[in-house]
Amino acid sequence: MNVCPAGHDTAATDYCDVCGIAMGDQPASSTDDTGTLPVVPPAAPDTTSCPNCSAANPANALFCEACGYDFTTGTMPRPLNPLDVSSGSTPAAGAAPAAPADPNPAPALTDAWVAEIWIDPDWYTDQKSTDPLPSPGLPTVVPLKHTSVLIGRASRSRNITPDIDLSSDNGISRRHAQLTTDGTRWWVEDLGSSNGTYVGSSVGRLPSTPVPVGRKLEIAPDERVYVGAWTRIVIRRATDGEVA
Numbered sequence: 001m002n003v004c005p006a007g008h009d010t011a012a013t014d015y016c017d018v019c020g021i022a023m024g025d026q027p028a029s030s031t032d033d034t035g036t037l038p039v040v041p042p043a044a045p046d047t048t049s050c051p052n053c054s055a056a057n058p059a060n061a062l063f064c065e066a067c068g069y070d071f072t073t074g075t076m077p078r079p080l081n082p083l084d085v086s087s088g089s090t091p092a093a094g095a096a097p098a099a100p101a102d103p104n105p106a107p108a109l110t111d112a113w114v115a116e117i118w119i120d121p122d123w124y125t126d127q128k129s130t131d132p133l134p135s136p137g138l139p140t141v142v143p144l145k146h147t148s149v150l151i152g153r154a155s156r157s158r159n160i161t162p163d164i165d166l167s168s169d170n171g172i173s174r175r176h177a178q179l180t181t182d183g184t185r186w187w188v189e190d191l192g193s194s195n196g197t198y199v200g201s202s203v204g205r206l207p208s209t210p211v212p213v214g215r216k217l218e219i220a221p222d223e224r225v226y227v228g229a230w231t232r233i234v235i236r237r238a239t240d241g242e243v244a
Helices: 121-127
Strands: 108-119 140-146 148-152 175-181 186-190 197-201 216-219 223-227 231-237
Touching: 108 175, 140 148, 175 223, 186 197
Parallel strands: none
Antiparallel strands: 108 140, 108 231, 148 175, 175 186, 186 216, 197 223, 223 231
16 A cells, blocks of 8 residues: 555555545645644745845845845836936937936035045054955045035935945944035034044044034044044045046
8 A cells, every 4th residue: 555645545656546646746735743734934034135235134124225126026126217207208309318316405515625535444453343444545536516415325225325425334324424514614423323423633643532423523624534444534625627
């Protein structure tokens, strides 16, 4: 006497005489020794690590904060078509595409300023970060176009688009700090960041006291802003031809 995958006694060798299941198939369900069907909960989807870019995300995130991957549909967001407009209509043939809206509503600067973004090995050592230090080199020069400038890490799901995007430094908060200016002087304000914002001189010891949250601190011409695990920011006027 044979036993089918569902547990029936059968004389058949191809299909069970009782339930008709193929003798080589696996049963849809099985019972334990008590005759009770075991309850197997469905596996919970792992959304802590993005399957597209491997970035860490909160367990309840709907989108990856780094690349915008949609955890609910398993797809990347549709690329923005420059011909799309808010009304949903398509511009007439020959018409220029609508310019993207400026995410920064602050007034534009009349003079040209830039921020030099440096990888500072000394600051990295002082912070005792476990992240690998990128290779130091020449700074990245970011044009400053507004009287109010956000420092942080970009997040599509939270609609955060910093003017100074420091997404490569994991010690930076999404909305880390704010720079403001009257056109001549600059101030920095910490926005409640996880690791603080520091201001120090270009000579001497590194700063050890963070800027109090919510307080605007003026940045002297010879001072630098330190944030994250390795980032040093120098604010200066742009040289001739440096900013288009």
